[in-house]
Amino acid sequence: MAGNPFFEREARPHVEGDFARDELALAYRNSALPLEALAYDVTPLGLHYTLSHFDVPRLDEASFRLAVGGRVARPLALALDELRGLPARTVRVTMECAGNGRGLMRPRYPSMPWLHEGVGTAEWTGTPLRHVLERAGLASGVADVAFLGADRGFDRGVEHDYGRSLAAAEALGEDVLLAYAMNGAPLAPQHGFPLRLVVPGWFGMASVKWLTRIEVLDRPFDGFQQAIGYHYRKHAGDPGVPITHAKVKSLVAPPGIPDWYTRRRLVERGTVRLHGRAWSGAGVAIARVEVAIDGDWREAAVDPQRDRFAWQAWRYDWDAAPGEHELACRATDAQGATQPLAPDWNTNGMGNNAVQRVQVTVR
Amino acid sequence: MAGNPFFEREARPHVEGDFARDELALAYRNSALPLEALAYDVTPLGLHYTLSHFDVPRLDEASFRLAVGGRVARPLALALDELRGLPARTVRVTMECAGNGRGLMRPRYPSMPWLHEGVGTAEWTGTPLRHVLERAGLASGVADVAFLGADRGFDRGVEHDYGRSLAAAEALGEDVLLAYAMNGAPLAPQHGFPLRLVVPGWFGMASVKWLTRIEVLDRPFDGFQQAIGYHYRKHAGDPGVPITHAKVKSLVAPPGIPDWYTRRRLVERGTVRLHGRAWSGAGVAIARVEVAIDGDWREAAVDPQRDRFAWQAWRYDWDAAPGEHELACRATDAQGATQPLAPDWNTNGMGNNAVQRVQVTVR
Numbered sequence: 085m086a087g088n089p090f091f092e093r094e095a096r097p098h099v100e101g102d103f104a105r106d107e108l109a110l111a112y113r114n115s116a117l118p119l120e121a122l123a124y125d126v127t128p129l130g131l132h133y134t135l136s137h138f139d140v141p142r143l144d145e146a147s148f149r150l151a152v153g154g155r156v157a158r159p160l161a162l163a164l165d166e167l168r169g170l171p172a173r174t175v176r177v178t179m180e181c182a183g184n185g186r187g188l189m190r191p192r193y194p195s196m197p198w199l200h201e202g203v204g205t206a207e208w209t210g211t212p213l214r215h216v217l218e219r220a221g222l223a224s225g226v227a228d229v230a231f232l233g234a235d236r237g238f239d240r241g242v243e244h245d246y247g248r249s250l251a252a253a254e255a256l257g258e259d260v261l262l263a264y265a266m267n268g269a270p271l272a273p274q275h276g277f278p279l280r281l282v283v284p285g286w287f288g289m290a291s292v293k294w295l296t297r298i299e300v301l302d303r304p305f306d307g308f309q310q311a312i313g314y315h316y317r318k319h320a321g322d323p324g325v326p327i328t329h330a331k332v333k334s335l336v337a338p339p340g341i342p343d344w345y346t347r348r349r350l351v352e353r354g355t356v357r358l359h360g361r362a363w364s365g366a367g368v369a370i371a372r373v374e375v376a377i378d379g380d381w382r383e384a385a386v387d388p389q390r391d392r393f394a395w396q397a398w399r400y401d402w403d404a405a406p407g408e409h410e411l412a413c414r415a416t417d418a419q420g421a422t423q424p425l426a427p428d429w430n431t432n433g434m435g436n437n438a439v440q441r442v443q444v445t446v447r
Numbered sequence: 448m449a450g451n452p453f454f455e456r457e458a459r460p461h462v463e464g465d466f467a468r469d470e471l472a473l474a475y476r477n478s479a480l481p482l483e484a485l486a487y488d489v490t491p492l493g494l495h496y497t498l499s500h501f502d503v504p505r506l507d508e509a510s511f512r513l514a515v516g517g518r519v520a521r522p523l524a525l526a527l528d529e530l531r532g533l534p535a536r537t538v539r540v541t542m543e544c545a546g547n548g549r550g551l552m553r554p555r556y557p558s559m560p561w562l563h564e565g566v567g568t569a570e571w572t573g574t575p576l577r578h579v580l581e582r583a584g585l586a587s588g589v590a591d592v593a594f595l596g597a598d599r600g601f602d603r604g605v606e607h608d609y610g611r612s613l614a615a616a617e618a619l620g621e622d623v624l625l626a627y628a629m630n631g632a633p634l635a636p637q638h639g640f641p642l643r644l645v646v647p648g649w650f651g652m653a654s655v656k657w658l659t660r661i662e663v664l665d666r667p668f669d670g671f672q673q674a675i676g677y678h679y680r681k682h683a684g685d686p687g688v689p690i691t692h693a694k695v696k697s698l699v700a701p702p703g704i705p706d707w708y709t710r711r712r713l714v715e716r717g718t719v720r721l722h723g724r725a726w727s728g729a730g731v732a733i734a735r736v737e738v739a740i741d742g743d744w745r746e747a748a749v750d751p752q753r754d755r756f757a758w759q760a761w762r763y764d765w766d767a768a769p770g771e772h773e774l775a776c777r778a779t780d781a782q783g784a785t786q787p788l789a790p791d792w793n794t795n796g797m798g799n800n801a802v803q804r805v806q807v808t809v810r
Contacts, residue, residue: 096708102465105562106709108474108550112564113710115493116475120502121636130478130493130635131503137707139483140494187471195708199468201475239707272493273484344500344602345459345558346469347476 095240095320095431098191107187107197115274116201122337122361125205125397126176126267132204133288134274135181135196137246137309138237141294145278150216150262154230154300157221164278167262170211175259175284176391178205178363182287182314182327185427185436193433200335200440205361205394206275208282210263214256222252222300229255230305231281234294242308248292249305250283259284259393262295284393285366287330287435289314317431329365331437332423334373334398334415336360338442349444356404361395362386362415369418373398376412376439384413404446411442458603458683458794461554470550470560478637479564485700485724488568488760489539489630495567496651497637498544498559500609500672501600504657508641513579513625517593517663520584527641530625533574538622538647539754541568541726543693545650545677548790548799556796563698563803568724568757569638571645573626577619585615585663592618593668594644597657605671611655612668613646622647622756625658647756648729650693650798652677680794692728694800695786697736697761697778699723701805712807719767724758725749725778732781736761739775739802747776767809774805 115134121127145164152160180203187197196202217229228249235246250260261282264271271277276293283290289309305311315324337360340351362370369389374381384400398413416422427438478497484490508527515523543566550560559565580592591612598609613623624645627634634640639656646653652672668674678687700723703714725733732752737744747763761776779785790801 102467103471104465105550108466108471108560109562109710110708111471111474112479112562113481115478118476118499118503118637120505123505128636130497130637134493136481138705140481142483142486187468197471199472199475237704237707238713243704243713273491274481274493341600341606342501344600345473347472350601350606 096194099194100191103187103197104194107194110196114196117204119200119335119337122335123359126207127204129267129269129272132206133179133181133202135183135202135288136235136274136293137239138235140273141234142273143234143278143294148278150279150296150298152216152220152298155223155226155302156300157223158219160216160220162216164264167211167264167279170215172209173212173258173261174207174209175261175282176205176207176394177282177284178203178393178395179288179291180330180333182289182434185438186433188438189427189429189433189436193431195433203335206266207268208261208263209265209268210261210282212258213260213262213281214258216262216298217256220300223302225302226252226300227303228252228301228305230299230301230307231292231295232297232299233292234296239308239313242312244308246292247305247307247309248290249301249307249310250290285329287327289327314434315432316434319431322431327434330363331435332364332370332415332417332421333437334360334362334413334423335440336375336411336413336442338444340444349442351404351444351446353404353406353446356402357399358402358411359397359399360413362398363395364415364417364421367392370396370415371418372416374414375400375402376414377402378409381414406446409444409446411444412439414439459557462557463554466550466560467557470557473559477559480567482563482698482700485698486722489570490567492630492632492635495569496544496565498546498565498651499598499637499656500602501598503636504597505636506597506641506657511641513642513659513661515579515583515661518586518589518665519663520586521582523579523583525579527627530574530579530627530642533578535572536575536621536624537570537572538624538645539568539570539757540645540647541566541756541758542651542654543696543726545652545690545797548801549796551801552790552792552796552799556794558796566698569629570631571624571626572628572631573624573645575621576623576625576644577621579625579661580619583663586665588665589615589663590666591615591664591668593662593664593670594655594658595660595662596655597659602671602676605675607671609655610668610670610672611653612664612670612673613653648692650690652690677797678795679797682794685794690797693726694798695727695733695778695780695784696800697723697725697776697786698803699738699774699776699805701807703807712805714767714807714809716767716769716809719765720762721765721774722760722762723776725761726758727778727780727784730755733759733778734781735779737777738763738765739777740765741772744777769809772807772809774807775802777802
């Protein structure tokens with residue numbers, strides 16, 4: 085590694101083809117959803133994706149305090165028991181990494197090289213953030229509410245605690261949670277123990293883990309991950325568009341059995357039930373899922389939306405004939421947004437919701 | 448992808464440099480230990496490594512039966528409740544993938560390209576296997592006991608259920624468990640729900656997950672993963688040496704804070720407590736850990752062995768001076784086995800226990 089990465093202030097050059105050791109090492113630092121786990125309504129712990137920018141901090145629950153400061157009437161320092169004493173709410177949320185699919189873009193930005201696996205669904209329990217903000221008392225003229233984690237490191241030469249913000253109106257929404265439990269158990273270290281933010285409908289970067297500080301601001305939050313990271317940019321120098329909600333997407337659980345190394349699938353001839361999940365952002369329901377067999381699109385059956393922010397199951401019974409086949413799936417949401425056939429390229433490889441393709445051999 | 452991988456019967460050619468998409472996709476299918484999690488005596492769920500050859504099966508606990516057959520007096524079909532009714536035992540076990548470190552060998556065999564992360568420590572609860580074998584009644588002249596999982600796929604053109612075996616004497620050892628719980632909870636799907644074998648002191652491939660069949664044999668088990676996979680081989684055509692116990696090894700938790708992409712570390716000058724874990728195979732204790740600062744080896748403090756099959760913590764207080772430094776650690780076990788400075792190369796990249804090196808910048 086030439087140069088000092090702490091002063092790597094420029095964007096890394098785009099690449100094609102094989103993956104650098106730095107990209108592989110990032111893949112190991114984070115959990116991924118093996119696609120057969122699309123079978124679960126709620127993703128079991130350890131199969132839900134994680135994306136941690138820096139090291140996973142080890143925090144002590146007894147001494148933990150959530151600090152709330154800035155433009156508030158009453159600064160707070162809340163212990164976990166105090167947060168647990170506030171009204172509790174459980175929300176089932178499909179969360180996806182904004183960088184999911186980055187490894188499939190060409191050329192590719194060297195970063196976490198997700199293929200399809202940066203997603204999962206969990207039941208988060210906590211108190212709506214608004215209870216804490218109301219207790220602190222927002223001053224007039226508040227613009228942003230910033231959320232800062234205990235995880236610290238460098239990105240593009242900038243040392244910072246991981247931090248993101250929401251506009252005040254968004255932060256007061258009933259489904260934005262200060263979550264202390266996932267799937268009915270205390271948060272695992274890698275999911276933000278003891279406390280995290282959960283912002284349903286947004287890509288995962290908004291849901292700050294190891295949340296230790298809330299700063300109420302009368303100006304836009306200028307932290308690295310808000311002002312520089314997490315934008316859709318079409319070229320160097322493009323000020324870009326901030327990334328917010330997840331995009332419409334679907335995945336199929338590859339049918340049959342795999343080859344160990346290539347993961348190529350072998351499927352028995354006859355009726356094969358294809359199944360998977362589909363979701364969109366901002367609580368918009370999925371209206372339609374189509375499946376393509378060798379490029380021929382057919383209608384799949386989709387479960388109705390049961391939880392506003394959770395994925396919907398879909399299925400299609402395929403009459404599989406011997407030979408080589410390519411499967412694909414495509415979701416369309418209730419607002420008519422649909423998945424593109426090829427990635428919508430942007431400089432940092434964000435928000436790739438192109439249709440997934442799976443090669444199978446039927447015998 | 449050229450050719451039909453189901454008939455890929457030859458070993459793949461060795462490679463150097465960047466990693467193929469197939470290698471990256473395997474990395475995503477398995478969990479890895481982020482090295483800061485070396486701080487935990489028992490690895491939290493989701494941070495313990497996994498290595499699944501094929502898809503993670505979804506098994507139903509109510510209808511699950513463990514079949515015991517072959518050279519036994521009384522074939523059995525045991526429900527999970529029957530297994531839970533047998534004498535229970537909990538064993539703390541450090542388990543490492545035999546392929547851990549494969550991605551650091553040169554040239555490299557294209558397979559799961561572990562760097563350092565294929566390890567973890569868990570508390571497994573189950574019944575010693577011998578209770579079930581004794582209930583079934585081993586015939587005379589038994590050679591091997593084979594263990595078959597519910598996971599099925601291809602490797603090098605051979606379709607098979609994942610399976611491994613132990614010599615009968617080994618299988619009757621008190622610490623070989625039929626485990627139904629990990630860290631006090633039912634097994635997670637990716638760790639073998641509802642039942643797995645745990646063979647302490649061996650590399651992980653022996654601890655068959657989703658265990659559904661035990662076959663007692665009067666001949667050596669000839670399954671793919673026993674007879675072809677998991678051997679140390681020095682060249683093509685080498686019959687090789689079967690892989691059994693883990694090798695002596697140590698890891699250090701990288702100090703300081705990271706750069707997002709390169710994971711290069713920044714450390715504050717002054718006293719820095721370096722810490723990590725060390726373990727060996729077959730229950731042999733770690734006698735010594737050394738730390739190298741820029742190639743100068745010093746003695747670290749090592750905790751005594753508390754659990755025969757679990758890693759031991761070590762620490763070293765480093766007086767860090769500003770500049771660039773390379774850290775390394777090396778364990779030696781009570782039988783005098785120690786880690787090599789460079790990998791002991793073999794065709795499939797197995798058992799790499801070379802010393803880990805970490806680059807840091809002190810400011």
